[in-house]
Amino acid sequence: MSFTGLAWWDYHGVALPYSAGDGPRSTGGDLASGFTRTPLGALLAAVHVSVRANAQWGPQVFEPTITKQVIGPDAATLLAAMRELYGKRHGDLPKDAALGRAYVVLEAFRWQGYSPDTASLDLVSAGPGDSDMTVRAVTRIQLQWQNDDWRVIAPPGGTWGGAAASLTSSDGYIRFPNTGGGS
Template sequence: MSRSSDFAQPPPWTRPGFIAAAALVVVILVAGLLIAVLSGGDDGGNGTATGTPPPSPAATGSTTMEALPTAAPTTAPADVRWELVGQTAVPVSASAGPNRTGTTASGYAHTPEGALIAAAQISVRAGFSAGRQSWEPTIQQQFEPTADRDRLLAALREAGDAPAQPGELSQIAGYQYQFYTPDTAVIGLVFRAPAAGTPRYHVLSLTLRWRDGDWRMVAPPGGAWTSVNRETSDLVGVVEWGAR
């Protein structure tokens, strides 16, 4: 039979030694939690945990790019010399291009001046009078690939070759920036007709787009230059420019 004193013993969790030990465990746990919270939240004021460097620009995908010019200049490029392509003089600029020449001319600056030089070079080299050795690779390589480009090529191939006679070709006489952004340029390139007497001019509205690191020509609607050509008898609003 059990003694009554056995029933008088308190449960172990009410004994002073057990309570003290439990209290010590609680204190240790609380202290550990506080240390973890404080060390994890110490971000130096920038939201990044201590010991973890902030992400670099490369890691976040940000890049630094020099701003491209967007305003069309009001004066002609100063560093231009003129060279003949067939019987037509075309501009070459040390700063605006082209920096690669041969059967084609490419490598133009991503600037309004680069677009202007490209408009002159590409349009002349793509002309019938430049000869098939010039217009065919120029149209194939330096025009945007469109149905109008294919129509232009087909029309020139059908026409064959007929060399121009001396003095019968129009020459570049000036230009107008009709529209310009770093992606698209529309330039009115002015040609002076070779007729005697009162000067006559015609303006080709040429569209270029920046593609694959260079300026590319957009073929005229229907593949016909007449669709972007207009005649004029004066140079009002035109920057006069051409070989002297």
């Protein structure tokens, strides 16, 4: 898979990859859709949908992302968990406001499988931890081609933590170019 032509743009503190050929073709309303039925399209959908399906960006982003782009038996549980998390962290912010910038870098990924109908990959992210240490996590993201676009299958138990594990080495992963994750 070639990363030629991939551009990285800031999304509230997270550098996300964009491809003129593979997507997202639409980013209106802080949402992302329109990915090609290719390995790169699946990878881009996994990144964009999983990042946006997070309480951090507020209900105007996570609710339509989850209701329109996340499928599977745990999709409703994920939506309820994000609403609850947002409610706990919202505090005195204006109604529906984002909780602030994110401090995470998408570093690498590894395919678990790909076909034109389904895809599965592990996504490595890094962020600040205790004592100025960088903490890395790997999150399994599964996708299904449905209604002419990739849909993310909700993580087990409806929480991203249920699909994530800490990571001490990114050996064996494909590093993303130009994101701080290598070249």
